[in-house]
Amino acid sequence: MVGKMLVLALALGTEVYGQQVQRLPLAPRPPTGEPVAPFFEGWYRNTDGTFTFSFGYFNLNLDESLDVPLGPDNFIEPAEFDGMQPTHFPSSPRRDRGVFTVTVPASFEDEEQRVVWTITANDVTYSVPGRVGVDAFQLDYGPRAMGSVPPLVSLEGTEAKGQHPTGLMLDEVRFATVGNPMELTVWASEVSVRAEDDIANRGGVALRLLWFKHQGPYGEVSFEDRSMVLEEGEGEAVTTVTFSEPGDYVLRVRVDNWDANDSTGGDQCCWTNGYVRVQVTE
Structure with a gap:
């Protein structure tokens, strides 16, 4: 099931590091036994010069909720940002956005430093880095087109x-x-x-x-x-x-x-x- 390590370059410069899951072409995805993929939703610029990274996840299982304790199978690097991520990944909703955030210092404006979340579930490991600098992933706190703001x-x-x-x-x-x-x-x-x-x-x-x-x-x-x-x-x-x-x-x-x-x-x-x-x- 688990293949060699690869790097999947997603759109607009965001990367997800993970293991390739081997299956026949066009084979349906099984309802259980699948991994969980961490997602970097985007970054906010704060008025004090810091930045806030938003993270979510996608449980690829249709019928399997997973518990992945904090530790070697569920961690964030650098370690100073570890600990706020979820350990429970329900099958409904499978995709959940902005589940937690991490606030990083102003020095992250160098666009080189990253906060990386890694999850290993059902013997498959995925990691996603969050960083400043990709314009398409910049989020803001302002109102939407018709005035909506968070409650x-x-x-x-x-x-x-x-x-x-x-x-x-x-x-x-x-x-x-x-x-x-x-x-x-x-x-x-x-x-x-x-x-x-x-x-x-x-x-x-x-x-x-x-x-x-x-x-x-x-x-x-x-x-x-x-x-x-x-x-x-x-x-x-x-x-x-x-x-x-x-x-x-x-x-x-x-x-x-x-x-x-x-x-x-x-x-x-x-x-x-x-x-x-x-x-x-x-």
Whole structure:
């Protein structure tokens, strides 16, 4: 299954390093046993001179969710940027954009330094470098054509608000026990400014929330309501989560306004991530 190492030069100067998976020409892709490919979504220029890199992934399996712990099979180099990447890769959604970000110093403007994410899954290794300098991969924080910007998001236990893929991480660690539901509360607000003649969006845009197991040991993480909608474009969304195994977890909630006609994941806008660390005991 695993062939020799190769370098796949993708469009516009971005490279993905990986192993070639051998199969017959035109053979259908099997539903399981496939790898996970890390993706570099693009880079942001920050006002303080630093840069932020956005990363996502593509689970090539149709019917297999994978857990790849942090370590030799799931790491980021340089090591100072390691640790925020996901370890759980669901089969739905298989392609998830802007799952986490890494902020690098201004010296990365030399266009030579890279942040490389490597994943080995089902005996296949893929790596993707993130760097400054490819114009087609430059992202921005500004509004889209019809005014869409990412929602403002806050998590229970903090007054801080997050926006964009970097979002916010809850400072405190939550505690739970195996088999007992733990409540999760999110506040979100649609803050896009719409033109008065915006017929498509002037009636308001709903916010959609989707919870993920971002990091954690093997085992089920079950959300009572994994997907929720704030029809009015703001408000509170409450669900519960139950863990089947003890360990240290990170949960992620993605809040988007993709009902707007200028907001979609494929265009790298507009959503905000929120992260909650949970320590689960027996």
